[in-house]
Amino acid sequence: MKKHQNTDKRVAKKAAGETVEKAPGDAVAGISPVMRKLSRYIAQAAERPLPRRVAERARLHLVDTFAAMISGSRLLPGKKAIEYVKPLGGREEAGVIGTRIVTTVQNAALANGMFGHADETDDTHPPSLTHPGTSVIPAALAIAERKRLNGAQFLRAVVLGYDVCARMLLTLKPMPYLRSGHHAGATGQLFGAAAAAGSLLALTPLQVRYMLSYTGQQTAGLYTMFRDPEHIEKAYAMGGMPAHNGLQAAMMAACGWTGVEDIFSGERDFFHTFAPEAYDREDLARGLGKDYEMLRASIKRWPIGGPIQGPMHVLNDLMAEHGFGADDVEKVIANMPDKELEIVDNRPMPDISVQHLLAVMLLDRKLTFKSAHDFDRMKDPRVLKMRARVHAVGDPSLTDVQRRWRCVMAVHLKDGRVLHGQTMAAKGSFENPLTPPEENEKAIDLLAPVLGRKRSLELLDALWHIDEIKDARALRKLYMK
Secondary structure, eight states: OHHHHHHHHHHHHHHTTOOOOOOTTOOOOOOOHHHHHHHHHHHHGGGSOOOHHHHHHHHHHHHHHHHHHHHHTTSHHHHHHHHHHGGGOOOOOEEOTTSSOEEOHHHHHHHHHHHHTSSSOSOBBGGGTBOTHHHHHHHHHHHHHHHTOOHHHHHHHHHHHHHHHHHHHHHHOHHHHHHTTBOHHHHHHHHHHHHHHHHHTTOOHHHHHHHHHHHHHTOOOBGGGGGOTTSHHHHIIIIIHHHHHHHHHHHHHHTTOOOOSOTTSSTTOHHHHHOOSOOOGGGGTTTTTTSOGGGGOBOOSSSSOGGGHHHHHHHHHHHHHHOOOGGGEEEEEEEEEHHHHHHHTTOSSGGGOHHHHHHHHHHHSSOOHHHHTOGGGGGOHHHHHHHTTEEEEEEGGGOOTTOOOOEEEEEEETTSOEEEEEESSOTTSTTSOOOHHHHHHHHHHHHHHHHOHHHHHHHHHHHHTGGGOSOGGGGHHHHOO
């Protein structure tokens, strides 16, 4: 009986986050330095002030993600998410953006995450091949609403989520991970969402370690989701699933679930299972608090696939400078990173087909959300004729590990002139970020059709001043419809 009592005391101390001495006969493995550093950092993140530059960039991504979520609530994946969560009911803890539904944090994170990636308008972290905002922000927002936390805490949790999301994939090595059949976003964003939620739930370092263990158990995501022609499964795997499951792991730890303390070391650890090539687990925690991955995240200037941002940037600049239009063009040759071209080469969806979108840009002299998503125009004879003159060429010399949005373009005009342009960092990339006015222009295009212009401007003002929000629930009156 005495032995059992001592064991119970040790379990109680562990649940409270206290240091526990290893009793004779215990089989608890040691905790690696990287896990100790990571778990402590996550536990303290919600109260750690952000550098000004990081906070400014985080607000930019917050605005962009809200715009993507609200717009996505009216697209097919968003509608299907609403159909799923609406009848589930549950405790009224968090709002489903763009609707009047208030439900459990898990349901809200799932729906809002699917909204965020219902289309290709959401942000990215190119070096890790992830889309952090669409999973990290829904998870953090749900917990912030449930606990009525302030905007500063919410923003700090979001920055943390981007850090953990990116570091997980950078440790795994994103391209080999994809080649193994997994998908980067479904893994990195899962851990990012868990970290953001766990920090707002005020988990102790020990509880964070348990949370990461349950997060690891839920690691999933098949590359096959790219075959989904209606974007529903992709919205789930790249947005809703990581948001829901990461938040769920944090909730489990908050409720006292215990488990393995360190899944990143020891026999048959996480990396033994998921890392197809050599890795350095120290990358998980290297530079935490100094090197913020938020500063390497990118925002799409146009609501289309990330790899097309470079070609679109160059064509837009050339048209503005030289004033030519579709009727003047003999052919367009767009050299772009070869690995990026694989993702957008003559795809059957308008918003991720580089040839189609360049043809639309030439014909319309602009690109809007509506024109980028018009399936009918993929069969329009004028677009098809123009598209035949657009040639995308994969160039290995433009490909780099940072996945910068690059393009070298030559536009051959019918009068014999050849116009040249290039970008090594397209507008919206982390090296050439959008300005707040540019982000507002994009956001209004996405928000106004759902909320109306007046409400959209009010929401944008609140998000730009998120640090002044005392209760996250105050956002509901602005994002609900």
